[in-house]
Structure formats: C-alpha cells, structure tokens
Amino acid sequence: MQDDKVVNQKITATIHKDQLLTVGHLDAFRDTLLNDIRELLQAERFGHREKLFLRSSEVRKMLNISPGTLQNLRINGSLDYKKIGGIIFYRYEDIERLLNGSKTK
Incomplete structure (x- = not known):
C-alpha cells in the first residue's frame, strides 16, 4: 500500500493540470468546495459579514422596503450613503444601526 502512495505522488507531480x-x-475538489460553502454559511449565520458596503437593491431586500422609502431614508438623514459613479452605496454597519433604532451620523 505504501508503495502505491509513493507511485501516485510521483505521477501526480509530473502531470499537468x-x-x-x-x-x-x-472528490477532493467537491469536499473542498462544500467545506468553503459551509464556512461561508456559518459566518453569515453568526453575523460575520464580508461586505462592508451594499448597493441600493441589496439594502431594499434586506430591509424589505421600496425604492421610494429608501430614498426618503437618504433625504431625511436616517441612512448615510455615498454615491460613486452613479451607484449609491451604504455601509453595512449604518444599516445595522438603523435596524437597531439608533440614528446614524
């Protein structure tokens, strides 16, 4: 059995992708991919977010609000935003604060 592993390692080392x-x-790729997906799902479940900024469509889905309501939140200063090249971005932590009831600024 040990000799088979050595032979397989030598063959693998000389074979190109x-x-x-x-x-x-x-099988190895599937296992790696499934583990990566599980880690991402667990991180999101426990509140760890990789995105620092969200687009308007993502914020509307997250808050379950219309485009007009989101615009009103921007106008009245309840939600801070940055406009870059015609795209409006919102900080994730500002949205969390809004959901928790405290005003951003």
Whole structure:
C-alpha cells in the first residue's frame, strides 16, 4: 500500500493540470468546495459579514422596503450613503444601526 502512495505522488507531480483529471481529484475538489460553502454559511449565520458596503437593491431586500422609502431614508438623514459613479452605496454597519433604532451620523 505504501508503495502505491509513493507511485501516485510521483505521477501526480509530473502531470499537468490539463493532462488528467481523476474521480479522486473531483472528490477532493467537491469536499473542498462544500467545506468553503459551509464556512461561508456559518459566518453569515453568526453575523460575520464580508461586505462592508451594499448597493441600493441589496439594502431594499434586506430591509424589505421600496425604492421610494429608501430614498426618503437618504433625504431625511436616517441612512448615510455615498454615491460613486452613479451607484449609491451604504455601509453595512449604518444599516445595522438603523435596524437597531439608533440614528446614524
């Protein structure tokens, strides 16, 4: 059995990525991909966000509000925003503060 591992390691070391793909390679990729997805889902479930800024469409989905309501939040100063190249961005922590009831600024 040990000799098979050594032979497989030598073969793998000399094979280029476009030469051969085995079921074992696919299994390893699947396992890695599933683990990465699980980590992302757990991070989001426990409140860890990777995005610092959200677009208007994401904020509307998150708050379940219309475009007009989001515009009113911007106009009355309840929600801070930045406009870059015609796209409006909102800080995730500002949205959290709005949801928690405290005004941003």
